[in-house]
Amino acid sequence: MSTGPLAGLAVLVTGGASGIGAATADRFAAEGARVVVLDRDTAADHRTVRADLSDDASVRAAVETAVGHLGALDVLVNNAGVGAVGDVGANDDEEWHRVYDVNVVGLVRTTRAALPHLRRAAAERGSAAVVNTCSIAAWTGLPQRALYSATKGAVQALTLAMAADHLADGIRVNCVNPGTADTPWVQRLLDASADPAAERAALQARQPTGRLVSAEEVAHAIVHLADPRSGATTGTVLAVDGGMHGLRVPARPPGEGTSS
Template identity: 70%
Template sequence: MSDSSVQDFAGLKALVTGGAFGLGRATAELLAARGADVAVLDLDTSTVDKPLRAHTADVTDDASVRTAVSAAVEALGGLDVLVNNAGIGAQGTVADNDDAEWHRVLDVNVVGMVRVTRAALPALRASRHAAIVNTCSIAATAGLPQRALYSASKGAVQSLTLAMAADHVREGIRVNCVNPGTADTPWIGRLLDKADDPAAERAALEARQPTGRLVSADEVAGAVAYLASPLSGATTGTSLAVDGGMQGLRLRPAGQ
């Protein structure tokens, strides 16, 4: 749950892509609870209500992105925080997806971030507390089975984050990414629904994270808020794992 007693974003303006559902929605609501004026950019914003501002856009369409970002910045009266969260999943080995699917996923997950950031940069350059947080994944740093395309896209996001941080640090714009483990989101829910044994599949996903459970959307939102906060002014070019210890811990089997 959000802690509205913390107001480190008071007076700041934020834009969250993919902010109508899942991790993006949790992030948008947390930033708003902590004092930010927040705009959400998504394909479907029908579920977005006040205090969030809704703007409809497709991150694969540059004209759509530029129009929505411009409208959001105008409505907010500026921009201090950009959360590049919009993304889609993919399953399979390198043999399981055709060229069209590779282009589609990379277009959303990587080039989509480029389009939104490009459109937002002029407003961010005018901010005294400019921060960009990209949603990456444990898939960028761990070899996960049946995730070749998704992992490639998130590996690109992590590298992109570092390059952006280097490019814009002297402009006063911090760039970081958050790397969630398997999170309890609608996408994972749909994935489980398609499994032959949803309960067994969920148990397997939970077991591969040392904490023995899925990551919550609120926990990811908290990490994004930490990276975006003016209180983290010395943090840039950093990837923050929120994965129940999956990236770094190597536990012995239980009972040993």
């Protein structure tokens, strides 16, 4: 039997093979939860069930397989997503449809397939939760992120609508808005730039804390929102962004404190 504050909780994490998703799956497991991951990459983690979020039949089959492994479903973490770079004119219709299909409609497909199980968990155990991974891009204008920002704005609005719709079901719905996180996806963007070191320094400088957000910090927030002890928290957008959304102060050089 697992032990820990979340022992017995059955959790499904999409996009859990790397980055924030993997850190989230690990954090849930460390606190005693039983975890299955949905991802296209099944080699990275033994907990993974393969799923293509752009295909409804694939998603439904994967969710049923995952619930079969877990025996129930208490928490769904909609973390999977893809990125896009450029201003509003940089991507053609096909790319807009592709990114929306994963980041927004993929979240819908997974939640739709999981809802009967989440409703059952809420009825039988008094608690069920959905946590969506959104982004600081949902409420802060970032350069060269038009398509990505549009999808994350949709995810934030969808989170609030879902929270209202599923109050009567006993299912809490929240989202996290990470700032620029130190993940494999961000590293691939840096590697593709002309000067990766300078680009990383620029990303760090725009964070009030002067550093990127860690995947583990985002995972901590996701687990907190999903925890049954957060039972009064629903319809919440939780920033995990080093102050980027709410603060307008320059980052201090490392080691510099406040003067007396």
